[in-house]
Amino acid sequence: MQTWVIGNWKQNPATNHDVTMLVDSLLQATNKDNVTKNAATAVCQLMVAPSCIHLASVSARLQDSSLLCAAQDISAHSHSTGAYTGDCSAQQVADAGASWTILGHSERRQYHKECNDILVQKMSNALAQGLGIVLCVGETQAQYDAKQTLSVLDAQLSVIKELxxxxxxQSPECAQKLADHLIIAYEPVWAIGTGKVPTVTEVSATHEYIKQTVASFAAPLANISVLYGGSVNAVNADNFAASPMINGALVGGAALKADSFLAIADAFIRAKA
Incomplete structure (x- = not known):
């Protein structure tokens, strides 16, 4: 099963200069340590998700490496063009160099009030342009405390069934197409950027539930990669990587420094090789 380590840069870095420095650091480190060569195998694929304004330049810089680029979001209104001020379509981000897009991140759900109907449309738009989808799911602290994690995940994962x-x-092969273009990232909201980290046992059990749920929608989805995100760092990455249920990491703050991001990648490369 494919392992992924994805860096979500969010609204960082602030300037083109800082973006260039980060990309330079990634390229220098991977060339020196040969991480890129290892990650390009079936063991672990590395990917970064810069902000939309930096997507084209980062993609161009990484063109001759094995690191992929993802968009952090796409428009729900059109997969190509239209009168949607401020939006970037799936076609536009693909043209800028993205091969994947992150969708359903908790910050989009919270700050932009994204609901399931919007996410289904975004997923459809992504597939229309051949983009892979990193679908984020996860519960809040209140939901976790109320032991509602699994019911929350059921509701969030239902977008896959609806799609x-x-x-x-339209196509009898849609399940296989989706299976080839879908990654699930489990990110408990209460663990994102807080330093609070669930146990590996908890995460593994949740990942197993996610895999079983998605597999129940269609047989081709039985081998979907499920990543963990939420205060993943170079210190705890080895523990998460050791679990057979955890197929990689969606990394936030630790992805903004090449050494910490690649240390996490190396933990998964060693564990899954």
Missing amino acids: LNQQSN
């Missing part, structure tokens, strides 16, 4: 229902009318 399949919509696309099955």
